[in-house]
Amino acid sequence: MSEKFTVSAEINGYPVSKQVEPRLLLSDFIRHEVGLTGTHVGCEHGVCGACTILFDGAPVRSCIMLAVQAHGHSIETVESLGTPDDMHPLQEAFHEAHGLQCGYCTPGILMTLKPWIADNPNPTEHEIRTALSGNLCRCTGYQHIVEAVKIAIEKTHHTEENE
Amino acid sequence: MKPAPFDYYAPTTLEEALALTAAHGTDGKLLAGGQSLIPVMNFRLAQPTVLIDLNGISALQRFTATESELKIGAMVRQSVLERDPAIAHLAPLIHATMPYVAHSQIRNRGTLGGSLAHADPAAELPVLAVARDARFRLQKQGGDRWVAAADFYQGLFETALADDEILTEIDVRPLPDNVGYSFHEFARRHGDYAQAGVAVLLTVDDSGVCQAARLVYLNVGDMPMDAKGAAAMLVGNVITPELIEAAAQFAAANEIAPSGDVHGSAAYKRHLAAVLGKRAIVEALSKV
Ligand SMILES: Cc1cc2nc3c(=O)[nH]c(=O)nc-3n(C[C@H](O)[C@H](O)[C@H](O)COP(=O)(O)OP(=O)(O)OC[C@H]3O[C@@H](n4cnc5c(N)ncnc54)[C@H](O)[C@@H]3O)c2cc1C
Ligand code: FES
Ligand code: FES
Numbered sequence: 326m327s328e329k330f331t332v333s334a335e336i337n338g339y340p341v342s343k344q345v346e347p348r349l350l351l352s353d354f355i356r357h358e359v360g361l362t363g364t365h366v367g368c369e370h371g372v373c374g375a376c377t378i379l380f381d382g383a384p385v386r387s388c389i390m391l392a393v394q395a396h397g398h399s400i401e402t403v404e405s406l407g408t409p410d411d412m413h414p415l416q417e418a419f420h421e422a423h424g425l426q427c428g429y430c431t432p433g434i435l436m437t438l439k440p441w442i443a444d445n446p447n448p449t450e451h452e453i454r455t456a457l458s459g460n461l462c463r464c465t466g467y468q469h470i471v472e473a474v475k476i477a478i479e480k481t482h483h484t485e486e487n488e
Numbered sequence: 489m490k491p492a493p494f495d496y497y498a499p500t501t502l503e504e505a506l507a508l509t510a511a512h513g514t515d516g517k518l519l520a521g522g523q524s525l526i527p528v529m530n531f532r533l534a535q536p537t538v539l540i541d542l543n544g545i546s547a548l549q550r551f552t553a554t555e556s557e558l559k560i561g562a563m564v565r566q567s568v569l570e571r572d573p574a575i576a577h578l579a580p581l582i583h584a585t586m587p588y589v590a591h592s593q594i595r596n597r598g599t600l601g602g603s604l605a606h607a608d609p610a611a612e613l614p615v616l617a618v619a620r621d622a623r624f625r626l627q628k629q630g631g632d633r634w635v636a637a638a639d640f641y642q643g644l645f646e647t648a649l650a651d652d653e654i655l656t657e658i659d660v661r662p663l664p665d666n667v668g669y670s671f672h673e674f675a676r677r678h679g680d681y682a683q684a685g686v687a688v689l690l691t692v693d694d695s696g697v698c699q700a701a702r703l704v705y706l707n708v709g710d711m712p713m714d715a716k717g718a719a720a721m722l723v724g725n726v727i728t729p730e731l732i733e734a735a736a737q738f739a740a741a742n743e744i745a746p747s748g749d750v751h752g753s754a755a756y757k758r759h760l761a762a763v764l765g766k767r768a769i770v771e772a773l774s775k776v
Contacts, residue, residue, distance in 0.1 A: 347496030350490070350491075350526075374593065380596075385597050388526075388530070389523055389526040389530070390597065393496060
């Protein structure tokens with residue numbers, strides 16, 4: 326039963342290949358095998374959203390997928406977004422609006438928002454809150470996160486350099 | 489948390505998958521989106537010794553959508569049901585209800601067939617399937633049968649599926665233009681499983697007389713609760729506010745069997761069902 330399978334996937338643009346047991350969760354693969362600990366795990370049953378990554382470009386919960394299922398697929402984690410010197414507009418916005426306190430929920434929120442912001446240039450506040458509804462934050466009360474999303478949308482779609 | 493060990497198979501054709509279900513029967517579990525199965529494996533509430541992953545079978549991810557036919561493969565993702573324009577046009581009730589099914593991240597993995605086969609009494613899709621008289625195709629090695637949604641659901645998490653069968657396709661049937669539809673539910677937070685909900689379908693003729701009606705409730709019984717008595721009260725009559733009130737009250741009092749939980753008593757759920765039923769009939773009527 327502990328027969329190992331090869332997982333060859335692209336993670337943040339780089340090829341990764343490892344031997345894994347089929348029961349290894351994708352979240353644990355990313356954190357323990359690949360060493361990318363930016364992806365957090367809170368509940369490990371799909372409820373909190375801390376482990377959200379992009380799987381072939383779409384946000385999914387990595388704690389309720391198996392690592393073997395990533396074979397041949399592409400994954401993006403929070404580490405792909407930017408660096409301290411060259412932050413992604415979402416990261417800049419969360420920094421400016423104080424959109425995090427402990428930061429545990431933040432990687433999942435950023436990965437949920439990355440494609441959503443690109444597709445939604447003019448959302449209402451209600452739509453922003455709906456987009457965030459699959460990610461729990463126990464610190465902020467969400468107010469500053471919503472503010473950060475508005476700023477990120479401004480930066481992405483409505484600044485002069487983009488027009 | 490870690491699932492217990494299992495043997496893993498990732499067939500790429502339906503034939504291979506059917507051979508695997510025939511060989512492994514009760515020990516095997518099918519893995520669709522994994523959005524219900526993996527959580528219970530993480531808790532070790534489920535410890536299948538064989539996991540048969542259906543995600544590599546592209547034939548199960550297709551659907552046919554024409555004006556007269558809507559057949560959807562079991563592995564079509566819930567996010568496709570939510571966004572595909574052809575499905576939105578032919579099955580507007582499904583399209584309108586999808587945002588209530590969990591969260592977007594979960595709908596990106598969760599499948600139509602997985603939700604229907606899982607048979608959670610709080611799930612939306614089984615209720616829609618019963619309300620629309622959808623038919624499910626159950627295949628096994630050397631065998632194939634179609635089962636009506638109403639016959640598929642048999643009890644709490646109990647269905648007509650045998651251990652060696654796979655739900656492969658769902659005949660959803662396009663919603664005729666003259667049918668008014670609506671879905672209402674109440675959940676504590678958006679995306680949570682609802683405390684109660686109802687799908688309503690109504691057909692009304694030119695003189696305002698109701699020709700056909702369906703009211704199917706979620707999470708107020710062991711499976712989708714088809715309120716046939718309330719529907720019969722509407723059929724043959726002009727639907728007045730008094731009749732709406734009476735039908736919604738009748739369904740809530742006689743045709744559901746809610747049990748209380750930490751979020752509300754059985755009496756509260758009956759109250760919710762009556763209120764949601766009324767709202768849903770009013771909205772469906774406005775769309776006829
Ligand atoms: C946090 C959270 C919130 C959720 N909220 C909701 C909600 O509000 N409403 C709702 O309806 N759902 C909700 N869900 C469940 C979600 O919709 C699941 O996607 C769905 O119930 C199961 O679909 P799946 O494809 O993920 O199936 P899986 O989890 O892979 O499988 C579920 C079961 O069905 C069996 N199965 C799967 N496919 C087939 C098949 N083709 N033939 C035979 N058997 C099969 C499996 O063996 C397993 O027993 C939620 C899930 C989570 C994690
Ligand atoms: S850790 Fe994956 S959803 Fe909570
Ligand atoms: S910042 Fe602490 S959980 Fe969100």
